[in-house]
Amino acid sequence: MGTETTQLFSIGSTVLGGVLGAVGSVKEGRAAKKQATFQAAVLRNNKLLTDIKAKQVLEEGATLRQQRQLQVGQIIGEQRASFAGRGVVVDEDTAFDLLLDAVRIGKLDEIAITTNADREALALKMQGANFETQARQAEAAGKAAQTAGLFGAAGTLLKTAGSVATKWSVFNKRNGPLALRT
Numbered sequence: 001m002g003t004e005t006t007q008l009f010s011i012g013s014t015v016l017g018g019v020l021g022a023v024g025s026v027k028e029g030r031a032a033k034k035q036a037t038f039q040a041a042v043l044r045n046n047k048l049l050t051d052i053k054a055k056q057v058l059e060e061g062a063t064l065r066q067q068r069q070l071q072v073g074q075i076i077g078e079q080r081a082s083f084a085g086r087g088v089v090v091d092e093d094t095a096f097d098l099l100l101d102a103v104r105i106g107k108l109d110e111i112a113i114t115t116n117a118d119r120e121a122l123a124l125k126m127q128g129a130n131f132e133t134q135a136r137q138a139e140a141a142g143k144a145a146q147t148a149g150l151f152g153a154a155g156t157l158l159k160t161a162g163s164v165a166t167k168w169s170v171f172n173k174r175n176g177p178l179a180l181r182t
Contacts (some may be wrong), residue, residue: 029149061117
């Protein structure tokens with residue numbers, strides 16, 4: 001292989017290497033964006049699941065509160081019947097105080113049940129909001145990776161063009177312009 005052929009091969013391989021490098025950068029950026037899009041979808045699915053769980057927690061809290069109200073009502077009814085069966089006046093003195101205590105304790109239990117359900121639901125909603133934030137960050141990272149791939153490809157092509165221009169100039173100085181030969 002002669003010097004001229006070697007120089008042309010060097011120029012061709014530089015062009016090919018640059019093009020392949022640029023294509024690789026673009027593909028890498030696209031792959032990163034696809035990965036980020038998938039990750040964002042998983043995070044949004046997690047948000048949806050936590051939103052559903054938060055709603056269920058609130059519904060369960062309401063059910064537990066209603067059950068406690070019924071239980072307290074039964075306790076008060078049993079106490080009234082017991083007092084009345086023993087001839088105690090229910091609406092006066094100690095008997096009345098005991099019934100009021102049962103009502104107060106029942107109300108405190110209802111408040112505790114509601115507060116606990118609200119806290120758990122709030123924690124789940126905050127977790128869902130965090131999932132949404134992470135999904136947006138993943139999408140932004142994917143877009144940035146895709147853009148970086150494009151800029152990487154452009155940089156590779158520009159660097160390749162500069163290298164090819166230098167090699168071509170050297171080739172033309174040593175061998176004369178290729179276009180002028182017959």
